[in-house]
Structures are given as C-alpha cells and as structure tokens.
C-alpha cells in the first residue's frame with residue numbers, strides 16, 4: 001500500500017466481506033480519508049446524518065479492518081466540515097499536540113466580563129494546582145472557550161512541570177475507553193492512567209451522567225486523585241445540580257471546589273476575539289468588517305471562528321479581487337446560513353399530521369397502520385435532518401422509543417426514498433413547506 005487512500009480502499013474492501021455493497025454505497029459514499037496519525041485514523045464526512053450513523057453502527061467494523069491491516073489498535077475519528085477546517089487551520093486536533101499547542105493558551109484567550117471569573121480561576125489552578133480550587137468546575141454553553149481554558153491550564157502546567165502526568169479526556173471518551181478496557185481485559189491499565197495522573201482534565205463531563213458503570217469508575221478516580229492532592233478540572237454545559245441523571249455523590253463532589261460559568265461574550269469582547277483570531281490567521285480585516293461580524297455573530301466564539309475561516313477561504317479563492325463589498329457580501333451569506341431556521345420537533349410533527357391527515361397523538365403513539373407508520377418514520381427522519389436532536393431525544397418525542405428504533409426508521413426512510421421517487425418527492429415537499437413557515 002502506497003498511500004493513505006490505499007489504506008482506506010483496503011478498509012472498504014474488508015468491510016465488503018461483512019456488509020452489503022448497498023450499505024457501503026449508502027453510508028460511505030461521502031467519506032474521505034484525511035490523514036493517519038500515530039494512533040488515529042482520521043476521516044471526513046460532511047453529511048452529519050451519515051457521519052453519526054457510521055459512528056453508531058460501523059465504527060467497530062472500521063477499527064477491526066484497521067487492526068487487520070496494521071496489527072494494532074487505532075482510534076478512528078470522523079471530522080465534520082467545521083472540524084476539518086479547524087484541522088487544517090489553527091486548531092491542531094491531536095490531544096497530545098493540542099495540550100502543547102500555542103494556539104490555546106492564556107495568552108490567546110480574550111478576557112471579558114462574561115468569562116473573567118473562569119479565566120482567573122483557571123490561571124490560579126494552573127499556577128498552584130490543587131491548592132485553592134479542587135475540583136474546578138467550568139460550565140456554560142457550547143463554543144464559549146471551556147476547552148480552550150483546559151488546554152491553557154495544561155499548557156502552563158506542562159511548562160512549569162514537564163514531568164507532570166496530565167490527562168485530558170472528553171466525558172464520552174472516558175466511557176468508551178472504560179468499555180474497551182473491560183472488553184480487552186485492560187482495566188488495570190485504564191485505572192492506572194487516570195488514577196496516577198497529576199492533573200486530570202475532563203471536558204464535557206455531563207456525558208457520564210446516567211451511565212452507571214462510568215459514574216462508579218469516575219467516583220473512585222475522583223476520590224483517589226482528590227485524596228492524594230491532585231488537581232481535577234471539569235467542564236460541562238450545565239452546573240452539577242442541573243445534571244438530573246448524575247449520581248448525588250458525584251454531584252456533591254463536583255461542587256466541593258469552585259464552580260464558575262462562562263457566558264456569551266459582549267460586543268467589545270467579540271470584537272477583540274475577532275481581531276485576535278484574524279491576526280493568528282494572518283488576515284487583515286478592515287474595522288467595519290470586524291464590527292459587522294461582531295454585531296451579527298453573537299451566540300458563540302466557534303461561530304466567529306467559522307466565519308473567519310470562510311473569509312480566509314474566500315480570500316484564497318478570489319485573491320486580489322476581494323474588496324470590502326465582496327467581503328461583506330460573503331459575511332452576509334454566512335450570517336444567513338448561521339441564522340438558518342431550525343424548526344421544533346412539534347412543528348415538524350404538525351406538518352406531517354397535516355400532510356398525512358393524522359392526529360399528533362397517533363404519530364407520537366404506537367399505532368401500526370401502514371400510512372401512520374410512514375408518517376411517523378418520515379417525521380423522525382425530518383426531525384433528525386432539520387434539528388440537532390440526538391437519536392435518544394427523537395425517541396423521547398415518540399413515546400420514549402429507544403435510539404435503535406429511531407435509527408431503524410431513518411434507515412427505512414432512506415431506503416424508500418431511493419426506491420420510490422414519488423415518496424422522495426413527498427419528503428422534499430414537506431421539507432420545503434416547513435422551511436417556508438419562517
């Protein structure tokens with residue numbers, strides 16, 4: 001095999017012995033290989049539905065094929081568009097290099113009224129781990145810089161104590177690693193990795209809530225580290241009390257130290273972030289364009305970064321022809337995309353009911369008449385495509401069905417759309433009607 005593309009081709013050939021050609025064509029046609037790192041194979045897929053299906057259903061097949069080829073275990077990552085541009089842009093994607101990267105330090109973090117407590121606490125922890133705030137619990141919405149602060153802490157601790165055992169993990173990866181370690185009989189190694197760390201950084205800890213075995217393992221990890229004076233920093237999208245599925249004993253422990261929140265930045269902070277990021281990307285932005293972005297992209301910093309990356313691509317594409325007017329047109333296009341209308345599940349169900357002439361209760365219920373089942377499956381499909389709801393949350397909309405049932409429905413709709421053009425047209429029409437509701 002000469003190239004990474006050959007490796008991927010070889011993986012697909014191996015999948016063909018277990019999966020049908022149709023399955024492979026359906027789910028893998030938009031997947032491309034990005035790179036192979038020391039311990040991870042990195043793919044890209046723009047289609048978020050296909051990406052999540054592959055992650056849910058075919059990850060083990062891919063990993064097994066890679067193991068056959070390389071005789072060692074490789075992680076598999078599938079990047080979406082945003083992650084891909086971050087990968088090629090300022091953000092390195094390898095946890096090892098991220099922790100050492102200069103992109104996510106205290107120096108590159110812009111401080112404003114909405115994050116200054118979190119920033120000060122993170123600095124205090126990085127300067128004197130386990131002395132003041134243990135654990136440090138940082139919470140807030142997505143894209144507001146929580147992960148950035150974790151990396152900044154790691155970066156500073158690493159500079160002062162190169163020998164420190166710093167472990168960074170995402171909450172859901174902690175679960176995945178735990179399961180894999182049990183399956184492979186490597187539980188002792190798993191425990192050692194976490195319980196011997198001098199600094200444990202867990203990003204998005206909310207994902208362990210509701211998972212019994214993970215919570216049990218994390219409880220013991222927490223106690224071991226805490227009792228031996230090692231620093232723990234956790235981030236989450238909400239405070240511990242709002243994690244309804246989190247065990248009480250963890251909830252109280254998470255509140256032992258300091259809890260700080262990060263909120264969306266105000267205009268001045270957004271402007272400073274834009275200028276900083278533009279400088280990092282080597283882009284010269286006229287003041288009116290910076291203000292234009294800061295006025296319009298208000299929800300989170302990830303949006304702002306996405307906008308800057310697009311501007312960069314736009315400039316690369318058009319070179320010198322990019323004048324102020326062209327740039328502001330591009331920014332407006334991006335804003336339109338960011339402000340895209342996201343319908344609620346109830347609205348989608350309302351449209352489905354109208355189209356199929358059935359009641360909402362029937363669609364959400366258990367009836368198995370053919371038309372009703374088609375209406376229900378189509379509703380699930382559209383909710384998945386048009387909103388950010390997870391399979392589990394979609395299941396909840398339909399009488400607490402579990403995620404495998406939802407996945408099966410999505411499969412059915414996809415199949416039917418391919419085999420029945422009239423049905424595909426119907427789905428398109430309902431989608432247009434919902435979008436026109438705006």
Ligand SMILES: Nc1ncnc2c1ncn2[C@@H]1O[C@H](COP(=O)(O)OP(=O)(O)OP(=O)(O)O)[C@@H](O)[C@H]1O
Pocket residue numbers: 091104108109110111115140141142143144145146147148149204237273301302305
């Ligand atoms: N105050 C800030 N100054 C500079 N960059 C920031 C700031 N806040 C966020 N960013 C940047 O925005 C991007 C998203 O931030 P980050 O990944 O840290 O968010 P998060 O809160 O961890 O989101 P999630 O909960 O989705 O993981 C990163 O590239 C980060 O560097």
